[in-house]
Amino acid sequence: MIYTAVAMTPLALIGLYDLFQRKHTLWRNYPLISRVRWIAEELHPFLRAYIVESETEGRPFNLEDRALVYRRAKNVSSVEPFGSHLDIDKPPYEWLAHSIAARHPEEADPRVRVGAPGTAQPYSASVLNISAMSFGALGAHAIEALSKGASMGGFYHDTGEGGVSRYHRQGGGDLVWELGSGYFGCRAADGSFDAAKFADTASDPQIKMIEVKLSQGAKPGHGGVLPGEKVTPEIAEARGIEVGLTCISPPAHSSFSTPIEMLEFVARLRDLSGGKPVGIKFAVGNRWETLAICKAMLETGLRVDFMVVDGGEGGTGAAPAEFLDHVGAPLRQGLVLTRNALVGTGLKDDVRLACSGKQISAFSIAASMALGADWVNTARGFMFSLGCIQSLNCHNNTCPTGIATTDKTRQRGLVVEEKAIRVRNFQRNTVQALMEVVGATGCVHPSELTPRHVMHRVTEDIAYTAERAYQLVQPGQLLSAPDETQLAREWRMAQAHSFQPAD
Known part of the structure; x- marks a missing residue:
């Protein structure tokens, strides 16, 4: 009782x-x-x-997708029995057209040379790399494990816009320094760009490329505020800001406001870094703006070394629901538009094109490369390799796996040495699967994939090649016959001296 x-x-x-x-x-x-x-x-x-949920019903990633990453990260077989779980008779199902003359490519680590003509320090990039995730959004153990895994596997780790932290460096992997509108790591007291600070950080040999972030898929055009109570000494050190002081990242850059000014800023960064490749990352919004960047490159002769298209489906960064669901072009549409812009203006040979988004399987990577991407980045795929269980607590600092949290007691469970191996395994096994898919099409390198290799179901009875399904522009067509393309109106609206549309 x-x-x-x-x-x-x-x-x-x-x-x-x-x-x-x-x-x-x-x-x-x-x-x-x-x-x-x-x-x-x-x-x-x-x-x-x-x-x-069934194996294929979950969102943002279903159980089958997550299981694929877990198996490859643990270096165990990822084969499945008894047939596909997908409804292959319903659009928008896609498949790769294999060849009777299939082969087994000998290349185990396909690379892409990044650097426009005249770039002093071109970089040889893997076809699968770690997409942008900032220290602070991810904890110290996660950042270090990702960088260490990248070092072990020979691929790069994008720092995210939160600056180059000590944990990025401790891992020893190749780094791509993402430079957002907050200019973290090279920020003056008033929030503007500091050239001397940039040059000092960019001289680090571990930093291989610089990526100017115009927008991100999770919340394009939004900007952000980092409350002062979250600015710890370690965060302040990485971002070059004061401890405890609220920090604002504006929606747009203060260093440029037109396409030509943006290219001049890129050229300046290239010089300050000693000739390292400098590119831009963006989620596609107004289509004429992407075309305006191409017009500016044609008019000035200046080039970005690479473009990274971020899918508007959202990513690891938390964002308002309206931005996650309805702002920014989805990855496939953004990639196709940017590919059409570069190919149609004859710039594709000078400017490398990459994309980042929900791409974790060999097919998704192969399809993106067939549609114009030179390489692919993924963030959440590598989070799964660290042990992410998609608890959807990334923004609450209560991540149960110690990945998306700065809580040291939760981070304790994430053992850097063990998780780094899984990061390496996931990338290596996925690239191996990619090469098997590439060989099945009769190619020996992913760069040989073309839109004709991708079949897209339009209706239950009709399927087109991606070239026809997406109305792809032919090389130089925007210069020679723009009115024959679906971009004719936006091409007339685009102007090199302004992001605003021409009347």
């Missing part, structure tokens, strides 16, 4: 609190029992993911 009373007393106290508190109607009307609703909401993502 005494034990029962002891056990029931806390419940009775919670019930009394519910009865008299004023914030929650259900608690007042149904003390204690109504709390079951909150428990159910908290457990809903887990119950649905592991009990209700």
